[in-house]
Amino acid sequence: MSKFWSPIVHQLTPYVPGEQPKINNLIKLNTNENPYGPSPKALTAMEIETGNSLRLYPDPTSTRLVRAVAQYYQLKPKQVFVGNGSDEVLAHTFQALFQHDKPLLFPDITYSFYPVYCKLYGIQAETVPLNSSFEIELGGYLRANGGIIFPNPNAPTGHGTRLDAIEALLRKNPDTVVVVDEAYIDFGGESAVALINQYPNLLVIQTFSKSRSLAGLRVGFAMGDEALIEGLVRVKDSFNSYPLDSIAISGACASIQDKSHFEYTRQRIIASREQLATQLKALGFNIIPSQANFLFVTHPQHDAAKLAGHLRIRNIIVRYFNKPRIDQHLRITIGTDDECKTLVSALTEIIKN
Ligand SMILES: *Cc1c(COP(=O)(O)O)cnc(C)c1O
Numbered sequence: 001m002s003k004f005w006s007p008i009v010h011q012l013t014p015y016v017p018g019e020q021p022k023i024n025n026l027i028k029l030n031t032n033e034n035p036y037g038p039s040p041k042a043l044t045a046m047e048i049e050t051g052n053s054l055r056l057y058p059d060p061t062s063t064r065l066v067r068a069v070a071q072y073y074q075l076k077p078k079q080v081f082v083g084n085g086s087d088e089v090l091a092h093t094f095q096a097l098f099q100h101d102k103p104l105l106f107p108d109i110t111y112s113f114y115p116v117y118c119k120l121y122g123i124q125a126e127t128v129p130l131n132s133s134f135e136i137e138l139g140g141y142l143r144a145n146g147g148i149i150f151p152n153p154n155a156p157t158g159h160g161t162r163l164d165a166i167e168a169l170l171r172k173n174p175d176t177v178v179v180v181d182e183a184y185i186d187f188g189g190e191s192a193v194a195l196i197n198q199y200p201n202l203l204v205i206q207t208f209s210k211s212r213s214l215a216g217l218r219v220g221f222a223m224g225d226e227a228l229i230e231g232l233v234r235v236k237d238s239f240n241s242y243p244l245d246s247i248a249i250s251g252a253c254a255s256i257q258d259k260s261h262f263e264y265t266r267q268r269i270i271a272s273r274e275q276l277a278t279q280l281k282a283l284g285f286n287i288i289p290s291q292a293n294f295l296f297v298t299h300p301q302h303d304a305a306k307l308a309g310h311l312r313i314r315n316i317i318v319r320y321f322n323k324p325r326i327d328q329h330l331r332i333t334i335g336t337d338d339e340c341k342t343l344v345s346a347l348t349e350i351i352k353n
Helices: 007-011 040-049 063-073 085-097 113-121 163-172 226-236 246-257 259-282 304-313 337-352
Strands: 027-029 080-083 104-107 125-128 147-151 178-181 202-207 220-224 294-298 316-320 330-333
Touching: 027 330, 027 337, 040 246, 063 080, 063 220, 063 246, 080 085, 080 226, 085 113, 085 178, 085 202, 085 220, 085 226, 104 113, 113 125, 163 178, 220 226, 259 294, 259 337, 304 316, 304 330, 304 337, 316 337
Parallel strands: 027 316, 104 125, 104 147, 147 178, 178 202
Antiparallel strands: 080 220, 202 220, 294 330, 316 330
């Protein structure tokens, strides 16, 4: 607390990211990072970029990357917005498209940055409970709102929402923006990108952090009707003209153009996820069917916080949320097959004792 803080700073409840401990030989399954590393072509493109040209400002509109994303998804460049991580794209979305006199609707169990942005931008929030199977029921969102946001697949549950349900919501909610946060879509969900040309109230947000293994580079993007993108550009140009540096623009362009590395690594993660799910079920865990690069699990006989503690002693970290409804669950990122194997042996030992 300080007398120098503005009133808004006193009221903020900042987001708490998963830890990034500096411990050797750690099996880090707590922040949904990709174990396989970025496309080698992206790494080469970035090395080439680290030269004397860094004395120049980057392209303020990141045109190359906007075009590459538009081409990948067969959209017009004016339907694409890029930012410094999808967290920044989300922040601009809250300010540009959700600041209205009615509440923003999102699930009670979801990405915990949403309520943080609501406080930062003075947006009323109203949560809609997941059903008892921890699924989003979009019927619950048909009420007065200043916008709707949910991840698909949802985090931290991994559960996917069907595209026909999303389309029905877009049709029945034509007057406010529906944002689908597709941070994990490449691990098995159905992208809403296909609906963009039909629904001017749809914004889809994606990131290079998970399926493209570039969390450290900070690149995210939004896709939607030109008017929505123009709103985001207006906020961006009132905040930071150069959100993406030259290295990030080059790396992200090369990454999205490297389809074979992307396909190979995401298929490996999907295969490891299914194998890990089977093994954890055999240990007695209940598992929500996941379309993401993580599993959300609970054990009927073992306290989740204690399990996380025992894993930590064995140098394995997973994510535990001490929050209502989910304080008996663990979110476990899919690592390499070796990491999954070590995890399963550790849990087998812990559960037997
Ligand atoms: C990881 C994640 C993000 C943030 O991704 P960045 O692009 O790294 O900022 C956004 N939404 C959800 C649901 C996520 O899990």
